[in-house]
Structures are given as structure tokens and as C-alpha cells.
Amino acid sequence: MTASVPAYTVPSPEAVDALLSEVRFNSDGLITAIAQQHDSGEILMLAWMNADALRETLLTGRVCYWSRSRKGLWRKGETSGQMQKLVDLRVDCDGDAVLALVHQDGVACHTGRRNCFFRAIRDGAVVNVAEPLISEEELYGR
Amino acid sequence: MTASVPAYTVPSPEAVDALLSEVRFNSDGLITAIAQQHDSGEILMLAWMNADALRETLLTGRVCYWSRSRKGLWRKGETSGQMQKLVDLRVDCDGDAVLALVHQDGVACHTGRRNCFFRAIRDGAVVNVAEPLISEEELYGR
Numbered sequence: 001m002t003a004s005v006p007a008y009t010v011p012s013p014e015a016v017d018a019l020l021s022e023v024r025f026n027s028d029g030l031i032t033a034i035a036q037q038h039d040s041g042e043i044l045m046l047a048w049m050n051a052d053a054l055r056e057t058l059l060t061g062r063v064c065y066w067s068r069s070r071k072g073l074w075r076k077g078e079t080s081g082q083m084q085k086l087v088d089l090r091v092d093c094d095g096d097a098v099l100a101l102v103h104q105d106g107v108a109c110h111t112g113r114r115n116c117f118f119r120a121i122r123d124g125a126v127v128n129v130a131e132p133l134i135s136e137e138e139l140y141g142r
Numbered sequence: 143m144t145a146s147v148p149a150y151t152v153p154s155p156e157a158v159d160a161l162l163s164e165v166r167f168n169s170d171g172l173i174t175a176i177a178q179q180h181d182s183g184e185i186l187m188l189a190w191m192n193a194d195a196l197r198e199t200l201l202t203g204r205v206c207y208w209s210r211s212r213k214g215l216w217r218k219g220e221t222s223g224q225m226q227k228l229v230d231l232r233v234d235c236d237g238d239a240v241l242a243l244v245h246q247d248g249v250a251c252h253t254g255r256r257n258c259f260f261r262a263i264r265d266g267a268v269v270n271v272a273e274p275l276i277s278e279e280e281l282y283g284r
Contacts, residue, residue: 019261019263040183046239089263093253097259116236117239119164119234124154125160
């Protein structure tokens with residue numbers, strides 16, 4: 001079950017600075033970040049990064065977000081073990097969003113689902129279109 | 143070159159209300175919206191919706207955003223012709239982002255590229271990893 005993850009080449013600090021200079025952080029110092037499984041194309045989650053999180057992500061190859069609720073760096077997988085290994089990172093045309101192509105270990109969503117986008121309308125009602133692969137207790141109870 | 147687009151079933155107004163009640167708009171009344179090509183998985187763009195835009199998207203099957211710069215509804219393709227036909231729409235676990243699975247007519251990016259996420263680090267520099275398929279003049283000059 002070991003998936004093959006393309007090697008990530010850590011860029012130079014100068015290249016990281018150049019990329020950060022093209023990013024337009026909002027008035028809270030944040031940008032939106034989409035995480036997509038690099039091979040299947042599955043959209044895993046949407047979260048936020050500040051400059052420190054983006055820099056750390058690029059320089060370590062492990063995705064780090066900014067937690068707006070905890071007001072701190074959020075190294076994805078630090079508590080749950082469900083890490084995101086970076087494969088590539090793209091900045092959009094107007095510089096206010098990034099796309100992280102990743103390999104997701106396990107599940108991305110805190111509900112234990114593979115991805116966070118699991119609610120949709122079916123037959124006139126809002127339902128869950130995906131089920132958890134692991135319980136929240138298993139994810140966070142260790 | 144006519145792609146087969148899965149039929150979109152317009153939900154009842156009650157189902158749309160139920161979905162909107164699960165969405166947590168931010169202090170500006172907005173949520174982030176990701177557009178993904180339904181079959182290839184390509185992430186096309188990230189933009190914003192308010193309640194009216196989300197409702198219109200669901201009830202018409204044509205993706206409508208909120209333009210933060212123009213402060214108005216932004217019916218994708220109205221100016222450029224590059225419409226997004228809705229296939230499905232998902233709300234994420236904490237209700238502050240939606241994923242629109244769409245069929246993109248032509249290109250999504252105002253630069254004429256297929257998608258907006260085209261800047262990345264290569265060999266120590268930030269470069270464009272995709273080229274325009276159509277000029278901005280052709281997109282907007284009609």
C-alpha cells in the first residue's frame with residue numbers, strides 16, 4: 001500500500017522569496033490554499049496559509065497551514081498523523097490563492113473522510129456523499 | 143469537439159435553502175468556491191460566492207460568482223463566453239467552502255489559460271508552467 005510519491009525538490013531560499021513576492025496576502029495576512037491529491041486529482045481540502053506557513057511548506061516539503069481558529073501554524077498531520085507531502089505548488093493568476101499538489105497520507109478531513117467536500121443535494125435533501133474511513137477517536141485519540 | 147456533459151438536475155428551492163443553511167458565509171457574506179473540471183479533475187479557478195450567487199448557480203446550472211472587485215454577481219462567461227456548466231456542487235465539512243464540479247467551455251482564466259494556477263518554481267525561478275490557449279483580446283474584444 002506504499003504509494004509512489006514523486007520526489008519533491010526543495011527550492012533555494014531565493015526562489016521561495018521570489019514566489020512569496022508574487023503572492024498577495026489579504027488584510028489578515030492570509031491566502032487560500034487548495035490541497036489536491038497529485039495523481040488522482042481529488043480535491044482534499046481548502047485551508048489558509050500565511051507567509052510563514054507557505055515558506056515552511058516550500059522549504060520542508062510538508063504542507064503547513066495557518067489555523068484561523070487556533071491562530072497558529074498548523075502542520076498538517078502533526079496531531080492526526082495524516083501528513084501531506086508536497087509534490088508541487090502553484091500560484092494563481094492574481095496571486096491570492098495557491099494550489100498544493102500533494103500526496104495525502106490517509107485522510108484529509110477531521111471527520112475521517114478522505115476529503116472535506118462530502119455534502120451535496122441528492123433527491124431534494126442535503127446528504128453526505130462519502131463516509132468516514134476512520135473514526136475521529138482513532139484519528140485524534142492517540 | 144463537443145464534450146459530453148452529465149445532465150444537471152435542478153434541485154427544488156427547498157433543497158437549495160437546506161444547502162444554503164449549512165453554509166457559513168464570512169463577515170463579508172462570502173464563501174470560497176473552487177471550480178474543478180468534472181471529468182479530468184483539473185482545478186480551474188478559485189473565486190467567491192455570496193448567497194445570491196450560490197442560489198443562482200444551483201437553480202440555473204450555470205456557475206455564478208461574486209466579483210469582489212466589481213461588487214456584483216459575476217456570471218462566468220457573460221463577457222468572455224467561457225461558461226461553466228454545473229455538474230455537482232459540494233459543501234465542505236465546516237461549511238465555509240464549496241466545490242463546483244463543472245464543465246468549462248474553453249478556458250477558465252482571464253489570461254486565456256485553461257486554469258488560473260500556472261505559476262510555479264522551476265530551476266530556482268518562478269515561471270509560467272502553462273501558456274494561453276487564446277489571447278485576452280479574443281476573449282474580451284468582442
